[in-house]
Structures are given as structure tokens and as C-alpha cells.
Amino acid sequence: MITVTNVVKYHGPARVLDGASLAIRKGEVAAIVGPSGSGKSTLLRCINGLEEFQEGTIDVGDSLTLAGGQAAPKAALLQLRRSVGMVFQSFNLFPHMTALENVAAGPVHALGKPRKEAEATAKKLLDRVGLGARADAKPAQLSGGQQQRVAIARALAVNPAAILFDEPTSALDPKMAAEVMKVIDDLAGDEQFQAAMVIVSHDLPAVKRIADTVHVLNAGRVAYTGPAAEAFAPGGPVENME
Ligand SMILES: Nc1ncnc2c1ncn2[C@@H]1O[C@H](COP(=O)(O)OP(=O)(O)OP(=O)(O)O)[C@@H](O)[C@H]1O
Numbered sequence: 001m002i003t004v005t006n007v008v009k010y011h012g013p014a015r016v017l018d019g020a021s022l023a024i025r026k027g028e029v030a031a032i033v034g035p036s037g038s039g040k041s042t043l044l045r046c047i048n049g050l051e052e053f054q055e056g057t058i059d060v061g062d063s064l065t066l067a068g069g070q071a072a073p074k075a076a077l078l079q080l081r082r083s084v085g086m087v088f089q090s091f092n093l094f095p096h097m098t099a100l101e102n103v104a105a106g107p108v109h110a111l112g113k114p115r116k117e118a119e120a121t122a123k124k125l126l127d128r129v130g131l132g133a134r135a136d137a138k139p140a141q142l143s144g145g146q147q148q149r150v151a152i153a154r155a156l157a158v159n160p161a162a163i164l165f166d167e168p169t170s171a172l173d174p175k176m177a178a179e180v181m182k183v184i185d186d187l188a189g190d191e192q193f194q195a196a197m198v199i200v201s202h203d204l205p206a207v208k209r210i211a212d213t214v215h216v217l218n219a220g221r222v223a224y225t226g227p228a229a230e231a232f233a234p235g236g237p238v239e240n241m242e
């Protein structure tokens with residue numbers, strides 16, 4: 001579903017991704033963990049076409065390849081918007097729109113869905129994240145945890161092939177973080193839900209619970225890939241993470 005091959009990315013002189021490689025299958029829940037500054041956010045942003053990189057390739061789905069050293073064609077970026085959802089630490093909702101409008105916006109603008117149909121789907125997704133009753137609230141009227149659940153509903157709305165989560169709970173207090181993790185847990189456990197999920201999180205107990213595969217990033221390289229049970233074993237790669 002997603003294949004990252006030898007990706008190199010510089011920020012100025014700093015080699016932030018240093019030949020990173022990993023593969024994520026359809027329906028898989030993959031976690032990327034690693035020390036602060038190891039390149040986790042940068043890698044997600046490269047996969048999502050938000051940043052260019054200098055070397056290597058990133059394949060998403062069957063027909064889309066991003067190549068290092070060249071700007072992604074507009075059509076590829078559009079295709080990415082339709083096939084990869086992203087959930088950020090800071091929610092990034094449109095402040096002037098209601099929860100419902102935020103969730104419906106992608107299908108209307110990126111997929112050209114009729115507004116009525118998009119809003120009906122958006123309502124179902126808000127129900128799914130436990131916010132059906134708050135469809136008409138603006139982001140400022142919602143708690144951080146509720147805003148993040150709206151952001152997850154928004155990412156789901158384009159029916160993506162993959163969803164990338166970058167520290168989705170780290171801006172939240174423990175109670176709200178647990179509410180958001182519950183939604184992600186439910187998606188991970190839902191047999192019907194076939195999108196690949198990639199989660200970057202410092203919440204290691206949550207990662208251990210939901211991830212199928214763990215990738216440890218260290219200084220811009222994937223230093224370890226393995227099943228969660230092995231990654232979290234006593235004395236294993238996660239415990240020994242620098
Ligand atoms: N826009 C930028 N300009 C220059 N350097 C950057 C930029 N964005 C990130 N970096 C650098 O790239 C490296 C990797 O950053 P990145 O945000 O990907 O790390 P991370 O693993 O997500 O860390 P954290 O766990 O703190 O979120 C860091 O050294 C960071 O300082």
C-alpha cells in the first residue's frame with residue numbers, strides 16, 4: 001500500500017531522512033516510534049506530499065509514485081489528497097466552519113460530491129466518533145479531544161486508502177487523549193475498515209495495544225521493523241530506543 005524506499009531528505013545542510021525505507025500493507029496498523037528529531041513527522045509529511053525529498057521513492061497504492069529530486073506533479077498531489085488522510089497534533093480544523101462542514105469539505109471540494117450527500121456521510125462519521133450531537137458546533141466550541149475526533153472524521157470522509165496520524169493525542173490531557181485513542185483503537189479493530197493506518201506517537205502503551213507492526217526511526221533511518229509483540233518485548237528495540 002505504502003512503500004518508502006531509501007528516502008533522503010535535507011533541511012538545509014541537515015540530512016533529516018537518511019535513506020529511510022519501510023513498507024505498509026493494506027489494512028495494517030503501523031506505528032513509527034523514535035526519539036524527538038529522528039524524522040517521524042518529516043517522513044509522514046513526505047508520504048503525504050506535503051514535503052519534497054531529494055532521493056528515493058515513495059509509492060502509494062498501485063499507481064502513484066513520488067520520486068526524490070523532483071516536484072510532485074499536480075495530478076499526483078491531487079490523487080494523494082484523495083487517497084491519504086492526515087491527522088495532526090494540532091487538529092487543523094477550519095475555524096469558521098461547523099464540525100459537519102469541516103467533515104464534508106473534503107468530499108465536496110476534493111471529490112466533487114454533492115453537498116447534501118457529503119453532509120449525510122459527514123453526519124454518520126460524526127456519529128461514529130461520538131459527536132453526532134455536536135455537528136453544528138464550531139471548533140472553538142469544542143474541547144481539544146472533540147476537535148481531534150472531528151479531525152479524524154474529516155480524514156475518514158474521503159474514504160482514504162491510508163490515514164497518517166502524527167502525535168494525535170500529545171496536545172491533549174489524559175482523559176481527552178484516551179477518548180481519541182479509543183476512536184483510533186476502534187478503527188484498528190474494525191474488520192470492515194481496510195485503510196492502512198500509520199501512527200506516530202509517544203504514547204507507547206497505546207502503540208503497543210493497536211499496532212501490528214512497529215518501525216523504530218533513528219537519525220532518519222528505519223533502524224528496526226517488526227511485530228509489536230517483539231518490538232515491545234523486555235529488553236527489545238523499543239526499550240532500547242535512544
Ligand atoms: N522546516 C524545517 N527546517 C529545518 N529543519 C527542520 C524542519 N523541520 C524539521 N527539521 C529538523 O528535522 C529533524 C527531524 O524533525 P521531525 O519533526 O521530523 O522529527 P520528529 O521525529 O517528528 O520529532 P518529534 O518527536 O519531536 O516530533 C529535526 O532535527 C528538526 O529540527
Ligand SMILES: [Mg+2]
Binds near residue numbers: 040041042167
Ligand atoms: Mg514530530
